[in-house]
Amino acid sequence: MVELRPLRRSGGTRKHYDRVVATICQECSVGCGLHAYVHDDRIVDVQGDEDHPVSRGRLCAMGTAFVQGIENPDRMVVPAVRKSPRDPFDQVEDWDAALDALADGLRKVRERHGPESLVIGCDTEAGPDFYYGAKRFARLWGTPYVFEPLEEPRASRPSDLNVPNRPCSDWIHSGVLLLVESDPASTHPTAMNWILDARRRGAVIVVADSRFTATMSKADTTLLIRPGSGNRLGMAVMKLLLENDSWQSASIEKGSSEAAAWRESLSELTIETLAEATGLEPSRLVELSRILAARRGVTIITGKRLAYLPHYGVWPTLSSTAGWTGSPGGGWYPFDSGRPEIDVLGDIEEASGKILDWLYGDHHTLATYALEKGLSGELPPLNAVIGSGNCLAGFLAILGKNAPAMELVSYFGSFPNRTCNLSHITFPAVSWAERDTLCFNNDRAVQWAPKIVEPKPGCRSGLEFWIGLAQRFGWEEFFPWTGEDGRADHRAFFNRLLRESPVTSGLTVDVLASPGTPRVHATWPTDGGSPVKAQPPMCPTADGRMVPVEAESPAEAEPEEDERFPLCLEASHVVFRDRDSGSWWPWTKELLNDRLVEINPTTARRLGIENGDEIVVEASEGGMEGTAYLTRMVPERLIGVRQGMGEKRGIVRKKDMPLEEAVQALRESTT
């Protein structure tokens, strides 16, 4: 055997420092170990923790440059209020005045429109304390609408599986890594490192996505599928593997008590239907199933987007049924859904029998549902938003469009982004480097991350925000985490979270923080440890009961054809644009121009668009201007935009070309 002795990396800093803080990078959910060199309470350099089991000394651009967000001159450090989003902000003396203004505004909205008119958007940037605090506040308040990008839709969880998970470091034992609609090279580079390691050790890398991604550039086999059809690819694979008897029946029985039901439900689907739905030739589906059947240790890595689409349960079912789950290098690894089941509401009685967890569909689906029902009078209209990060331009972009008409929008964050521009009251937030916190990562492990520097004066944590707001409604007893100094006691709060989850109940912050113990703790099974019974997809209604949302037929491939908007829109992810702070580095635009709109050269030729042309992307509601960037990274039917528009279909045209003419040009050339 060849002994591989990689070059010894020699890390450290040349800069003058007085202390080093070992913590966890929280720019994304990989959970990389990070050492920060600090001088006079300022971060002067950072580098990866060479001994960290997830990141092995590596960091990505975000982990290297996050300090730019802390010292950024654009960062907001004083609360501010204004009467309308058209007025300039008036800075207020302190947080108390701003919280008073928010509490007054919320009371008025509640009197006029009821408690369900409040929506809370929890960007992951605001931290787990903001999210779990929001859940508690929302229950006390009586609104079901708490949105958070990492929250897993309940209906997407497998019905009969308790799937053990393996960390990303296990991929080096894999025979095949199948990545579906996930692009770790762009979003999670340190996790991508494990994929490259696996490839080096002989694993076959298969990537299926709707566009050509950076991850695809390292793949052995690439499958360009229709937008949003990833879960159907899983159904096709499952059907082919079942039909061709690629599996031992014992493994099927062991893997899933519902295998027979799966087999039956799949029998109604033809491979031709699934080929049509995924946009792949049947022969390519067969090729994929052969690759998977021929090798031991198959891991399926799925992107977060799939969790919001129907039939997501196919992945753990497939992985378990095929016997991949539990074998070395095998299993299912969903990205960006790492959270154990934590019951933070056990001590609060439901105010009015409202459903607090959303159960089905993406955030847009439920937010659109609530908006539409509000407009038609079936549900209370949404009239107030407490938004963190840049949620109104991100996962709640659909609400962002309606925010100008809302009575109260408040913002908890650090930068004058779109969410801030839509708001009446702003609360400056601490950065993750300025707060002690628990981290839940993609490996489904929990880590303790101490703060690196003290918060900027005027900035507070999510927990402090909710404690302050709750005090104004007399709910102190439900937010008892105030220390002797009058500030929030984060350790006590996180100890409570650890206690409230069956998988972390033996742990305390002290245990996690003690230097002698391993860095990664308490991994939990993929379904959160407490299997949820199968139930039809649901949405809450005005009377607090559930109604099934119409299930989608598996044959439907993508958003229905639209004559006016014949192209699909998709936000392309780039590592440092994923988060709000990454948009504010002084040289972000130089690395990647966010005006660029990706267009396939063939589509561009049909529309008379050339590289660098000024163009307009139009959708049914709203549009955006940009600069054409012709690239084969997007297929002919897809337009790649840098920022989510909250729209799935649209068209692109030259600035001086009428919309109808563009539609006509595309139609003529495709018929």
Added chain:
Amino acid sequence: MNEDNRKVYKKNVLSADSSLCIGCFSCQTACKLEHDLPEGPRTVKVIRLGPTEHNGGLVMHYLHQTCLHCEEPACVYACPTGAMQKRDDGIVFSDPDMCIGCRTCSVACPYGVPELNTATGKIAKCDGCRERVDRGLWPSCALKCPTGALTYGTADGVVRDRRDRAAARIAQSFSKP
């Protein structure tokens, strides 16, 4: 081996393995932060090539670009003040105390590497992280590359590393079904 060659083999080099580069911008941000560079000079660039059609499919590559630290550096010969220098260990750097920002070096360089740092009015280019390597540390871009596409060591060392990795890959391919 003659004396000159022996010297070359002892010099440290930055090795870029395109097969591991994922175009993640980490080297570029690491350099910006290490040298406190403003918007403008791009001392490290990763260029995306493709996707282009190949055998009925698409392929795409990333190409890492920085100063080559030439053996016969035109920028050093062209610099009117002597700010641009080549060290014994091969590093070509511009001493900001002597640089007048005239950009003669930019014109002389066959690759257009030296750029102006608009914040200081001096030339910005890869200086091989000379202050770091003098302390025995890896250059910032190599240290912060998340995939190991960039490595640093003696010419002997990085070549041996590549050969080892290739050998391991071949050996592994026999051990998989």
